[in-house]
Amino acid sequence: MNPKKTFPKGGVHPEENKLSSDKPIITFPIPKQVIIPLGQCLGAPAEAIVKKGDEVKVGQLIGTAKGFISANVHSSVSGKVSKVDEVMDHTGYRKPAIFIDVEGDEWLEGIDTSDKLVGEITLSREEIIERVRSHGIVGMGGATFPTSVKLSIPKDKKAEFVIINAAECEPYLTCDNRLLLEKPHEFLVGVKILMKAVDAPKAIVGIETNKIEAAKLLDNIVKGDEYYHGIEIQPLQTKYPQGGEKQLIKACTGREIPSGKLPIETGCVVVNVASTFAIYEAVQKNKPLISRVVTVTGKSVKNPSNFLVRIGTPSTELIEAVGGLPENTTNIINGGPMMGKSVSVNDFPVIKGTSGILLMTDKEAQPRKVGNCLRCGKCINACPMGLEPFLLCRLSKNNFFEETEAERIMDCIECGSCEFTCPANIPLLDYIRYGKNKTGQIIRSRNQK
Amino acid sequence: MNDILLYSLIVLGVLGGILAVILYIVAQKFKVEENPLIDEVESNLSGANCGGCGFAGCRAFAEACVKSAADKNSLAGLNCTSSDMSKVAAVLGLTVTAEEPKIAVVRCSGTCENAPKKTHYEGADICAFAHTLFAGGSGCPNACLGLGDCVKKCAFDAIHVDPVLGIAVVDEDKCVGCGTCTKACPRGIIEIRPKGKNNRRIYVSCVNVEKGAITMKNCKVGCIGCQKCLKECPFEAIEMRGTLAYINPDKCKQCRKCVDVCPRGSILAVNFPPRKPKVEVKEEVNNESKE
The missing domain is CATH 1.10.15 (3-methyladenine DNA Glycosylase II; Chain A, domain 3)
Structure with missing residues (x-):
C-alpha cells in the first residue's frame, strides 16, 4: 500500500466515536408503510406517475425526473399506493411524497435479486450512464447530486482519475466502512464500471487509516487479481474534512480545483462508496436505488447498528430497532455530527441521502454560551479552503455581500471546521451559510442579466 | 533654537495664508447654488x-x-x-390633503402560548437563515420566527420581539408605515395597512396557507380556511386566498361580525372598546320601549 497522504491546509480531528464499526449490516425488515419523498436529490423534485390505488412492485418507477439535474424515484416495496400527498421532511416543511401500503415483496421482472457476483461488464459507456440515470442514482454521501450528471463528461474535458470517497471522515458514521468490509468484490466491480463509464485509466480509493482493515482487505483483492488492474488503494490521514471533494482530490492526486470550477477541471470524477455499490447493482443486476445502508448510532444508544434499509422507511422504526429513543434525547441528527442537520421532527422517512441517524442526549448537545470573537485566528487555521471564517461571518451578519464575494465566500465547503474549533462558540457556519446563500442569489441574478 | 521656532512659524503661517486664499477663490468659483x-x-x-x-x-x-x-x-x-x-x-406655503395614516401589522398570533414550541433553535439569530433551515419551533412554516430581522431593519425603533410572546410586536405610536420591515421578513408576515378610524383595525392575524387539519395541530389560533367569515361579511370585504381569509381594508366597515363568527380567533379587532354583552343591550331596549 502507498504511504498515507492528506490535504495540506487546515482541518480538525473530532472524536471519532465509530461505535458501530464492528457491527455487521443487518437487513432491516420491510415496514408496513413506506413514505417515498419525490424530492430526494439536489435540484428539481421528480413528478409522480402513479396515483392512489395503483399496484406497484419493488423497483417500479413511480416518479420521473424533471429537468437535467433531477433523478428518478422508484418504489422500494410492493403494494398499493395509499395516497400521493405531502409529508414533513426533516426540516419540518411539507414536500410531495408517495405513500405505499406494503403487501408482500414482489419484485419487478428483470431484476437480479441473488447475491451472486457478476464481474463481467457487458454494457457500453453510454449504456452505463443511461442505466445510472434511469435507475435514479444520486450521490449517497449526503449531497445527493445526480451521479449521471457527474459521469456525463463535457466533450472538451478528459477524465484521468476516478476517485472513490471512502474517507468517511464524519465521526460516528460507519455505513461505508461496513459496506467495504462486507461487499468488497461488488464495490470493486462498481469502480471498474465507473472507470469504463468515464473512460479513465486509473482509479484511486481514498480510505482514512481508522478503517485500515477495509483498506488492507481491498488492497489484497486488488493485488491478487489482474481484473482489478488500475485500481489503487490510498490510505489517508484521519482528519476532517478528508472526504470533502476538493480535499480528497488534493490528497490523492496533489491537484487543486480552481475556484468556482468542477472536479472534472482537474481530470477527476469523485464518487462515494455507497453510490459505487448502487451503480454496481444498477448496472450488473438491473436494480434501481431502492435501499441503502444507514448507521443508527449515539453514545447513549443501547445497540448502535448498521441497517440495510428500504428507502422510505420511517426513522422511528430504525430508532426503535436500536433500543428506542434514549432518555433525555434532545437532538436527532440526520447525517453525521459535522455536516448533518439537526431535525425538527423525529418522524421522517429515510431517503437516498440519509447516511446516518445520530441521537444525542442533552448532556452531549448542551448549548454552549456564545461569546465575542477573540480574534484568536483558530478558525483561519482550521479552514481547509484557506478562507477567513471570522471575517466572512462578520460581513454576512452585516449584509455586506459584495465584500463576502470578494472574500470568496462561494469557495466555502460548509464543513464546519471553523465552528468546531471556535473557543467562543460563535455559530460561524450559520452566518456563512446565510451569506453564501445571499451572495449566490446576487451572482445568479447578475449572470442572468 | 528660537530661530527655528520663528522660521517655522513664519513659513507655516505664510503657507496657511496662501492656501486659505486659494481655497476661498476655488470655493467662490465652484459654488453650488442650492435652494x-x-x-x-x-x-x-x-x-x-x-x-x-x-x-x-x-x-x-x-x-x-x-x-x-x-x-x-x-x-x-x-x-x-x-x-x-x-x-x-x-x-x-402649501396645503396637503392628509393621506390616510398607515401602520405595519404583524399577521401572526403564534405566541409561545398559542403555538407551543416543539423544537429548540440555537444558531445564528437571522430569520432569513432560520427560514431556510426549518419550518419553525411550532411546526408552522408561515409563523413568525421571532429572531428579529424586522427589528434590525426598523429605523424608528417601532417593532420589537416580545420576549414573553416570542413574536414581533409593532409600537403603534412610533410606526410610520414605511414598509421596511415587510421587505425584511422572509415569510411575508408583516403587511402595511391603513391605521383605520380612531386607530381601530380588523385583520386576519395569520398567513398560514396549509390545510386546516395540519394548522390545528400546530397553532391554536391559525386560520383554517373554514370560510365562515366570508359568508358572514355583509360588505364583501373578505376574500379567500387558498385556505386563508384576507380582509380588504378598503371595503371593511369594521362591523366586527367576522370577529364574532371566527371559530379560531384568527381575526383580531384592535383598539375597539370592549363590547357590552348582547343580552343586556336587548333588555335595555325592551325596558325603554316599556317605559
Missing part, C-alpha cells in the same frame, strides 16, 4: 432615511418636494408621515 428651502424642508423630516417614500433618503425627498412645489405648486404624489407632510407643506 435654502431644501435644508429647511429636510430639517422637518425624521431623517431616518427609511425609503418608504420611494426616494433615496430624506434629502432626496426634500429636493423632490421643493421642486414639485416650484413646478406644479402642489405636493401631489409625495408621501411621508402625515405629521411630517403638514410641516413640510407649511414651510413651502
Whole structure:
C-alpha cells in the first residue's frame, strides 16, 4: 500500500466515536408503510406517475425526473399506493411524497435479486450512464447530486482519475466502512464500471487509516487479481474534512480545483462508496436505488447498528430497532455530527441521502454560551479552503455581500471546521451559510442579466 | 533654537495664508447654488432615511418636494408621515390633503402560548437563515420566527420581539408605515395597512396557507380556511386566498361580525372598546320601549 497522504491546509480531528464499526449490516425488515419523498436529490423534485390505488412492485418507477439535474424515484416495496400527498421532511416543511401500503415483496421482472457476483461488464459507456440515470442514482454521501450528471463528461474535458470517497471522515458514521468490509468484490466491480463509464485509466480509493482493515482487505483483492488492474488503494490521514471533494482530490492526486470550477477541471470524477455499490447493482443486476445502508448510532444508544434499509422507511422504526429513543434525547441528527442537520421532527422517512441517524442526549448537545470573537485566528487555521471564517461571518451578519464575494465566500465547503474549533462558540457556519446563500442569489441574478 | 521656532512659524503661517486664499477663490468659483428651502424642508423630516417614500433618503425627498412645489405648486404624489407632510407643506406655503395614516401589522398570533414550541433553535439569530433551515419551533412554516430581522431593519425603533410572546410586536405610536420591515421578513408576515378610524383595525392575524387539519395541530389560533367569515361579511370585504381569509381594508366597515363568527380567533379587532354583552343591550331596549 502507498504511504498515507492528506490535504495540506487546515482541518480538525473530532472524536471519532465509530461505535458501530464492528457491527455487521443487518437487513432491516420491510415496514408496513413506506413514505417515498419525490424530492430526494439536489435540484428539481421528480413528478409522480402513479396515483392512489395503483399496484406497484419493488423497483417500479413511480416518479420521473424533471429537468437535467433531477433523478428518478422508484418504489422500494410492493403494494398499493395509499395516497400521493405531502409529508414533513426533516426540516419540518411539507414536500410531495408517495405513500405505499406494503403487501408482500414482489419484485419487478428483470431484476437480479441473488447475491451472486457478476464481474463481467457487458454494457457500453453510454449504456452505463443511461442505466445510472434511469435507475435514479444520486450521490449517497449526503449531497445527493445526480451521479449521471457527474459521469456525463463535457466533450472538451478528459477524465484521468476516478476517485472513490471512502474517507468517511464524519465521526460516528460507519455505513461505508461496513459496506467495504462486507461487499468488497461488488464495490470493486462498481469502480471498474465507473472507470469504463468515464473512460479513465486509473482509479484511486481514498480510505482514512481508522478503517485500515477495509483498506488492507481491498488492497489484497486488488493485488491478487489482474481484473482489478488500475485500481489503487490510498490510505489517508484521519482528519476532517478528508472526504470533502476538493480535499480528497488534493490528497490523492496533489491537484487543486480552481475556484468556482468542477472536479472534472482537474481530470477527476469523485464518487462515494455507497453510490459505487448502487451503480454496481444498477448496472450488473438491473436494480434501481431502492435501499441503502444507514448507521443508527449515539453514545447513549443501547445497540448502535448498521441497517440495510428500504428507502422510505420511517426513522422511528430504525430508532426503535436500536433500543428506542434514549432518555433525555434532545437532538436527532440526520447525517453525521459535522455536516448533518439537526431535525425538527423525529418522524421522517429515510431517503437516498440519509447516511446516518445520530441521537444525542442533552448532556452531549448542551448549548454552549456564545461569546465575542477573540480574534484568536483558530478558525483561519482550521479552514481547509484557506478562507477567513471570522471575517466572512462578520460581513454576512452585516449584509455586506459584495465584500463576502470578494472574500470568496462561494469557495466555502460548509464543513464546519471553523465552528468546531471556535473557543467562543460563535455559530460561524450559520452566518456563512446565510451569506453564501445571499451572495449566490446576487451572482445568479447578475449572470442572468 | 528660537530661530527655528520663528522660521517655522513664519513659513507655516505664510503657507496657511496662501492656501486659505486659494481655497476661498476655488470655493467662490465652484459654488453650488442650492435652494435654502431644501435644508429647511429636510430639517422637518425624521431623517431616518427609511425609503418608504420611494426616494433615496430624506434629502432626496426634500429636493423632490421643493421642486414639485416650484413646478406644479402642489405636493401631489409625495408621501411621508402625515405629521411630517403638514410641516413640510407649511414651510413651502402649501396645503396637503392628509393621506390616510398607515401602520405595519404583524399577521401572526403564534405566541409561545398559542403555538407551543416543539423544537429548540440555537444558531445564528437571522430569520432569513432560520427560514431556510426549518419550518419553525411550532411546526408552522408561515409563523413568525421571532429572531428579529424586522427589528434590525426598523429605523424608528417601532417593532420589537416580545420576549414573553416570542413574536414581533409593532409600537403603534412610533410606526410610520414605511414598509421596511415587510421587505425584511422572509415569510411575508408583516403587511402595511391603513391605521383605520380612531386607530381601530380588523385583520386576519395569520398567513398560514396549509390545510386546516395540519394548522390545528400546530397553532391554536391559525386560520383554517373554514370560510365562515366570508359568508358572514355583509360588505364583501373578505376574500379567500387558498385556505386563508384576507380582509380588504378598503371595503371593511369594521362591523366586527367576522370577529364574532371566527371559530379560531384568527381575526383580531384592535383598539375597539370592549363590547357590552348582547343580552343586556336587548333588555335595555325592551325596558325603554316599556317605559
